[in-house]
Amino acid sequence: MYGNAQIDPKEKAKSLTDGEDPVLLAEFEARVSAGEKVEPKDWMPAAYRKQLIRMIEQHAHSEIIGALPEGTWITRAPGFRRKLALMAKVQDEVGHAQLLYSAAETLGKTREDMINDLINGKSKYSNVFNYPAMTWADTAIIAWLIDAGAIINQVTNSKGSYGPYCRALERICSEESFHLKYGHDNVVYLATGTPQQRDMVQDALNRWWTPIMHFHGPPDKISQHTEVLMKWKVKMASNDDMRHKFLEEYVPKIWDLGLTIPDPNLRKNPDTGVWEYTEPDWEEFKRVINGDGPCNKERLQVRRWAEEKGAWVRKALLKAETKYTVPLA
Amino acid sequence: MSSIDPRIDRLELPANEDGKEVMNKLEQWETYEVFHQKKRGDQHIHVGIVHAVTPEMAIILAKEQYTRRRQTSNLWVVRTADVTATAYDDADMFESTPEKTYREASDYYCMDRIRKYQLEHGIKDRKEDRRKVKEAE
Numbered sequence: 388m389y390g391n392a393q394i395d396p397k398e399k400a401k402s403l404t405d406g407e408d409p410v411l412l413a414e415f416e417a418r419v420s421a422g423e424k425v426e427p428k429d430w431m432p433a434a435y436r437k438q439l440i441r442m443i444e445q446h447a448h449s450e451i452i453g454a455l456p457e458g459t460w461i462t463r464a465p466g467f468r469r470k471l472a473l474m475a476k477v478q479d480e481v482g483h484a485q486l487l488y489s490a491a492e493t494l495g496k497t498r499e500d501m502i503n504d505l506i507n508g509k510s511k512y513s514n515v516f517n518y519p520a521m522t523w524a525d526t527a528i529i530a531w532l533i534d535a536g537a538i539i540n541q542v543t544n545s546k547g548s549y550g551p552y553c554r555a556l557e558r559i560c561s562e563e564s565f566h567l568k569y570g571h572d573n574v575v576y577l578a579t580g581t582p583q584q585r586d587m588v589q590d591a592l593n594r595w596w597t598p599i600m601h602f603h604g605p606p607d608k609i610s611q612h613t614e615v616l617m618k619w620k621v622k623m624a625s626n627d628d629m630r631h632k633f634l635e636e637y638v639p640k641i642w643d644l645g646l647t648i649p650d651p652n653l654r655k656n657p658d659t660g661v662w663e664y665t666e667p668d669w670e671e672f673k674r675v676i677n678g679d680g681p682c683n684k685e686r687l688q689v690r691r692w693a694e695e696k697g698a699w700v701r702k703a704l705l706k707a708e709t710k711y712t713v714p715l716a
Numbered sequence: 717m718s719s720i721d722p723r724i725d726r727l728e729l730p731a732n733e734d735g736k737e738v739m740n741k742l743e744q745w746e747t748y749e750v751f752h753q754k755k756r757g758d759q760h761i762h763v764g765i766v767h768a769v770t771p772e773m774a775i776i777l778a779k780e781q782y783t784r785r786r787q788t789s790n791l792w793v794v795r796t797a798d799v800t801a802t803a804y805d806d807a808d809m810f811e812s813t814p815e816k817t818y819r820e821a822s823d824y825y826c827m828d829r830i831r832k833y834q835l836e837h838g839i840k841d842r843k844e845d846r847r848k849v850k851e852a853e
């Protein structure tokens with residue numbers, strides 16, 4: 388769900404191409420299927436624009452809210468080097484939010500409107516950030532495994548059709564490699580440390596396994612909707628495919644450290660090469676994404692506090708003659 | 717409300733249930749397009765935008781946003797509103813028409829003509845000796 392926007396179930400009845408000019412639509416689809424990128428001022432179907440705004444905006448919110456659980460531990464990082472590295476990572480994540488807000492802006496939604504929709508709850512962000520980072524080890528698991536999931540999502544989406552989003556994702560991916568290495572280093576340090584450190588990182592993994600399995604979103608329903616979004620290269624892979632990629636790459640690395648994954652059914656089927664697992668609780672996923680998670684309130688209240696406390700500075704600097712122009716690219 | 721983050725616990729966080737909008741129109745100001753030059757001698761390349769009030773502020777934010785990791789020798793910022801651009805819809809005006817091949821280097825070849833003239837007039841081909849050596853090998 389990082390860049391895989393939740394689709395409002397009420398919208399599914401209507402076709403995505405209703406009311407579009409067939410000639411323009413055909414030209415658009417030909418361009419996309421030829422691998423050409425769509426740029427901000429091009430003609431595009433209304434549903435393409437809408438879905439992209441929703442997706443990029445949610446991704447941006449996820450970056451900015453995602454800075455909060457890890458940010459909790461900056462003041463209590465174990466040592467100066469870890470503190471500096473965590474600060475750098477958190478700064479990167481906020482930078483990612485800015486890049487993504489910029490990409491969404493090119494589609495015609497202002498940053499003010501996006502921030503308002505985040506704070507008043509109209510717009511979602513990645514579910515996993517509604518869980519707390521209970522210990523330092525949680526930040527290690529987040530930096531390694533949540534970022535790993537994010538990288539899989541971002542690399543996949545960077546092959547999509549909307550130019551500004553692809554460019555933002557490429558910049559983001561080039562910074563993520565540090566996050567991944569930093570996170571891995573942190574987990575390895577704890578997992579190879581004292582028995583107490585090992586327990587701490589095992590506990591964190593146990594706490595985070597469900598959110599990690601939730602990360603790429605519930606299995607996609609096979610629908611015309613999904614088909615059209617795939618044809619338009621808005622959706623680049625199914626949620627299950629991305630989850631599978633994650634398991635393929637990271638479960639062996641977790642097991643390398645002698646850590647246990649809290650799912651007795653998790654295994655790679657030697658005959659099919661497919662990872663088998665217990666479906667995580669998707670009812671919990673729905674409940675949390677709709678506001679009833681352990682930290683939803685806190686996350687949004689913190690954002691609101693930051694925006695309200697900063698408002699006077701932004702207003703004092705605003706020049707009366709300012710006019711807004713949609714960014715170029 | 718109780719957070720595991722003591723800094724958050726110390727704040728008096730505003731309630732967030734009234735659906736109130738906190739951000740007014742233009743509160744994020746306007747945008748500047750950012751151009752980045754990696755090292756002297758390179759072209760400046762467009763890398764994205766920042767929101768700012770003045771060019772000086774745009775430069776500071778562009779440094780923060782676009783040079784955290786990247787080697788950089790120079791930045792430019794330009795107000796988005798000041799940029800004039802062509803429309804993608806008019807991109808056909810950049811297409812080269814077939815009758816404009818006279819502008820292409822590949823449209824000029826005269827070796828056949830030179831060889832013919834040399835044969836007719838007994839002029840030795842400079843490259844002949846070299847060719848013979850190659851063939852002998």
Ligand SMILES: [Fe+2]
Nearest residue numbers: 450479480483
């Ligand atoms: Fe990020």
Ligand SMILES: [Fe+2]
Nearest residue numbers: 480534563566
């Ligand atoms: Fe990251």
